[in-house]
Amino acid sequence: MExxxxxxxxxxxxxxxxxxxxxxxGALVAAQLLRKSRGTVSVVLIEKGARLGFGVAYxxxxxxxxxxxxxxxxxxxxxxxxxxxxxxxxxxxxxxQPDDFLPRLVYGQYADSLLREEIERHPGQFERVxxxxxSVDRAGNRAQVNLRSGRTLLADKVVLALGHFPPGDLRxxxxxxxxxxxxxxxxxxxxxxxxxxxxxxxLVGSGLTSVDVVLSLRKHGFRGTIHIxxxxxxxxxxxxxxxxxxxxxxxxxxxxxxxxxxxxxxxVEAAERLGGDWRSVIDSLRPFTQDIWRSLPRPDQQRFxxxxxxxxxxxxxxxASEIGTLLAAETxxxxxxxHKGRITKYLEDIDGVDVTYRERKTGExxxxxxxxxxxCTGPEGDYRKVGHALLTNLLQRKMVRPDPLFLGLDVASDxxxxxxxxxxxxxLYTLGPVRKGGLWETIAVPEIRxxxxxxxxxxxxxxxxxxREKGTMHSEQSYLGCLSHASYxxxxxxxxxxxxxxxxxxxxxxxxxxxxxxxx
Ligand SMILES: Cc1cc2nc3c(=O)[nH]c(=O)nc-3n(C[C@H](O)[C@H](O)[C@H](O)COP(=O)(O)OP(=O)(O)OC[C@H]3O[C@@H](n4cnc5c(N)ncnc54)[C@H](O)[C@@H]3O)c2cc1C
Numbered sequence: 001m002e003x004x005x006x007x008x009x010x011x012x013x014x015x016x017x018x019x020x021x022x023x024x025x026g027a028l029v030a031a032q033l034l035r036k037s038r039g040t041v042s043v044v045l046i047e048k049g050a051r052l053g054f055g056v057a058y059x060x061x062x063x064x065x066x067x068x069x070x071x072x073x074x075x076x077x078x079x080x081x082x083x084x085x086x087x088x089x090x091x092x093x094x095x096x097q098p099d100d101f102l103p104r105l106v107y108g109q110y111a112d113s114l115l116r117e118e119i120e121r122h123p124g125q126f127e128r129v130x131x132x133x134x135s136v137d138r139a140g141n142r143a144q145v146n147l148r149s150g151r152t153l154l155a156d157k158v159v160l161a162l163g164h165f166p167p168g169d170l171r172x173x174x175x176x177x178x179x180x181x182x183x184x185x186x187x188x189x190x191x192x193x194x195x196x197x198x199x200x201x202x203l204v205g206s207g208l209t210s211v212d213v214v215l216s217l218r219k220h221g222f223r224g225t226i227h228i229x230x231x232x233x234x235x236x237x238x239x240x241x242x243x244x245x246x247x248x249x250x251x252x253x254x255x256x257x258x259x260x261x262x263x264x265x266x267x268v269e270a271a272e273r274l275g276g277d278w279r280s281v282i283d284s285l286r287p288f289t290q291d292i293w294r295s296l297p298r299p300d301q302q303r304f305x306x307x308x309x310x311x312x313x314x315x316x317x318x319x320a321s322e323i324g325t326l327l328a329a330e331t332x333x334x335x336x337x338x339h340k341g342r343i344t345k346y347l348e349d350i351d352g353v354d355v356t357y358r359e360r361k362t363g364e365x366x367x368x369x370x371x372x373x374x375x376c377t378g379p380e381g382d383y384r385k386v387g388h389a390l391l392t393n394l395l396q397r398k399m400v401r402p403d404p405l406f407l408g409l410d411v412a413s414d415x416x417x418x419x420x421x422x423x424x425x426x427x428l429y430t431l432g433p434v435r436k437g438g439l440w441e442t443i444a445v446p447e448i449r450x451x452x453x454x455x456x457x458x459x460x461x462x463x464x465x466x467x468r469e470k471g472t473m474h475s476e477q478s479y480l481g482c483l484s485h486a487s488y489x490x491x492x493x494x495x496x497x498x499x500x501x502x503x504x505x506x507x508x509x510x511x512x513x514x515x516x517x518x519x520x
Pocket of ligand 1: 131
């Protein structure tokens with residue numbers, strides 16, 4: 001069995017913390033662990049792709065893909081809110097302003113650079129492994145991390161930073177399992193690569209993924225018509241300079257989706273009466289969104305997902321105004337056509353697809369002929385369906401379970417994954433998009449940076465405690481009934497001696513395990 005290069009950290013008997021997934025979240029946890037540690041940690045980051053820090057969101061090559069959060073709110077470090085802005089001014093554009101929406105690929109470079117910086121500052125404490133984790137086993141009170149290559153790593157703790165999965169497959173009446181004009185994953189080159197510039201495209205879903213694909217298509221010289229179909233035909237709203245709105249929620253606030261909606265509408269009307277904007281009211285909810293979500297009874301969470309989610313998404317996840325201007329201009333000229341309805345028929349021929357949808361308002365069938373259909377319905381949250389080797393394995397072996405809303409996994413408040421029996425793991429942790437079911441507001445940088453910082457602190461605290469305990473001398477005195485005198489076990493740093501033992505040595509092993517000075 002080949003084990004870790006960094007087999008044991010400088011603390012002597014501890015194994016590294018393994019992070020699975022090197023997108024923004026995994027890279028940030030690694031950086032935080034190194035940054036906060038005082039030489040007490042080694043980190044192994046396992047990423048199947050070539051780059052660290054970029055992931056799905058920031059791995060784009062298209063500089064027209066802009067952040068949907070202004071630069072002033074994109075620091076990776078909660079204790080240093082200007083960090084990204086300073087970095088951007090030094091490394092990208094000296095004139096970058098706090099309210100600028102910078103290219104996402106620049107943000108990927110930022111995430112990459114902050115990890116590199118910490119690696120350089122902590123020589124010998126970081127290992128990067130380019131491989132895929134396919135399963136994790138418990139090995140005593142540690143984890144054995146199994147890689148696609150056959151290699152095995154031992155770790156004290158494992159952090160799953162698995163991020164986003166491609167959209168769930170779309171099934172339309174008439175659509176073959178292998179449709180040649182259908183693209184299931186909008187984040188691959190195949191989505192736009194070989195389209196002739198004057199063909200037509202249908203994007204299914206009208207959220208941020210669709211906006212990204214529109215921008216990519218135009219960047220690649222695609223001049224044809226872009227059709228967008230979604231149930232409600234709602235495109236993301238546009239950011240605008242706003243003044244803050246005072247928070248209006250407290251412990252007496254309503255605890256149902258309907259009453260909360262009424263309250264928020266009333267606040268929007270009040271803001272508008274004062275010459276303000278609905279955006280201020282929505283943004284004022286941000287610090288409370290997780291608490292609101294947790295306080296809603298399950299049926300209300302489900303009601304929200306069924307009826308309100310599309311409206312919430314377009315108002316909460318807004319786009320930079322320059323992108324909004326481009327979409328509006330293309331909509332005016334008919335180069336982008338948005339349709340409200342549900343697709344009811346999909347008939348493909350050699351050149352394209354004849355799509356029928358039932359129009360939402362009239363119920364009438366409408367037809368479109370397009371050369372390509374791209375699934376832009378957003379990341380799949382039902383992990384039973386994502387076909388991800390590691391998740392499938394952990395789910396099958398009941399080491400994790402989906403959250404009750406099937407938006408990710410069930411996770412304890414400190415980030416520990418919860419198994420099928422409802423027990424929080426002491427070795428498997430997670431953060432970011434995986435926590436959507438429990439927190440709702442958890443996928444963007446302002447939340448991920450807090451989770452990364454807190455999780456790193458938690459894992460390091462546990463480690464330092466273990467180090468202190470390892471440095472402590474334990475003594476155990478046993479009266480065994482069959483002997484008239486006592487026997488003694490003295491243990492320290494994982495080693496024990498027994499003075500005057502009786503023959504049944506198991507009794508001392510059990511005592512050592514209970515004291516945490518030996519593995520079970
Ligand atoms: C298109 C898009 C744009 C966004 N824009 C913004 C924005 O402007 N502002 C903002 O605040 N937030 C934005 N977000 C949200 C946020 O920043 C992302 O949620 C965040 O980047 C998530 O990163 P991640 O590392 O958790 O996931 P991902 O980026 O999905 O990375 C997960 C990584 O894990 C790896 N991986 C998965 N399984 C394994 C395995 N078994 N073994 C090894 N490696 C594995 C994958 O290869 C991948 O690199 C955006 C999200 C998306 C999708």
